[in-house]
Amino acid sequence: MAQNRPTRKKTLGSYPHTMVVFSITLALLVIGLFGLLLIHAHKISNLVKENLEMQVYLERGLPETQLLQLQQDLARQPYIAVKDQQPQVRFLSKEEGAKQLIDQTGEDFQQFLGDNPLRDAFLLKISAEYGNTDNLSRIREQLRQLPGVYEVEYVENLITSVNRNLRNLSLVLLGFATVLTFVVVVLINNTIKLALFSQRFLIRSMQLVGATPSFIQWPFLRRATWQGLMSGILAGLLLIALLQYAYLQLEELRLLRDDRLLAVLLAALVMLGIGIGFLSSWRAVRKYTAMSLDELY
Template sequence: MKKKKLGNYPHTMVVFSITLALFIIGLFGLLLIHAGKLSEKVRENIEMQVYLERDLTEVQLVRLKKTFAAKEYIAYRNDTAQVRFISKEEGAKEFLSDTGEDYTAFLGDNPLRDAYVLNIDADHSSSPNLKSIKLDLEDIEGVYEVQYVESLIESINSNIKRISIILLGFASILVVVVIILINNTIKLALYSQRFLIRSMQLVGATSYFIQRPFLNRAAWQGIMSGIIASAMLFALMQYAYHEISELQLLRDDEQTYILMGALLLIGCIIGFLSSYRAVRKYLRLSLDELY
């Protein structure tokens, strides 16, 4: 008959269970990361139309562009300020293309103004900030009027806030469920060791000596499970990016690596604490209570 070793309990079953739990929480974490990136992209596409005074010189137009680009609330992509100039001639062509009506034919003149279209940074896209930005831009010399679709912006911000609250609520519930699942898995695995723990107590082993192999094993199982869960998530992401190329726009490697590191830490900490609680429980039980 094979002799039982202290801290030796079903390894594969525990690692599989913890890996599955961490994979689920990692999957939801990826959903939150991509949802956050999508929210950021939507907010960065918020535009303000800055209509200019008539008959501005080229020098004045260039100076205005530099002034706009220097503002802290302007969105940047690839180190380029998202400031786009639309001349009144281009505006007339767009209007003709959209409506099919050439108003210059009966007006005899182009009543549109030159304009700059500004993309606002996601961090400054709340409704109060946009109102302040509008006032700030209208104070700049050469600016005639600033417009943006206020009702649409409020609707976008409201929906993003509502979705974020719902996702965070689900994430909180999921974390609690995963902690309970891992805790119960380790408790069940340690159940088979309860008599061995009592035997060690009876021969005079200290609590620390008895707990140490269980805690070390549980911590390594948590780390191993985190590594396997992270590898599975990475493989799933690469497959998703290959199959749906548009998802690459929502990719955030830095946050993804932080998530994977968090899975290792969560697995290690929960495994350690769950094992500590379970062993302490069996150390305190009387012989009759072990049956």
């Protein structure tokens, strides 16, 4: 005689767990990958700006003490880029400048001029936050007022072009990020709504025995919060694994690494998973509790 197989009793909030976590994890991973793209684009932007130099040409015959004092004054300015705790201020003597020019052109201009017409100069690298055209113009005027400074120059057209292209690129990436975030939110919301669809009759049964809305909602909200937390952590771990693999394949990519922004991105993924999971479950449960019996079919 055949025995009836025991059926598992369905409890409140016991909708498929693995499928929901897997779906939310993939959606958050897509957001994370695009977030990495934005972080690396931001770092590239900063590197490009900080590698643009400003040349401070000096009066002729300045004593060594005045050169040293001027270099110290420049190094203390807030707009000077700092690398490895060292202000990016470099002294270029006219002899060194002449040697570089001869190496580039292949001709010794000092032979037919009879003298070296170049000037001593300080080469400054400006911090990325001061790298726009207006700030650079103000910095140039400020440097021209310093004693011992003859002229201040930088490639203005190049900097204007770089800033314009970087600004356009940032707007395009920001637009894509907004659209992608909206798509992911909708995807996670629909995933949780479909998962809760199987619980609609159980929700109705709880209502019929007098359960309050908060009593019915709590198991779903608690489960959705844990699912969002788990999905955010899994997406973050996958993101770190993919990033480490990319570093192994392309060592130069480590130059664009920013641990602070990466930590912010990972925290944002976890909070996004928790927030969307919680709100989607809350909306879905409210929807099913407000439906009539005929609408549930």
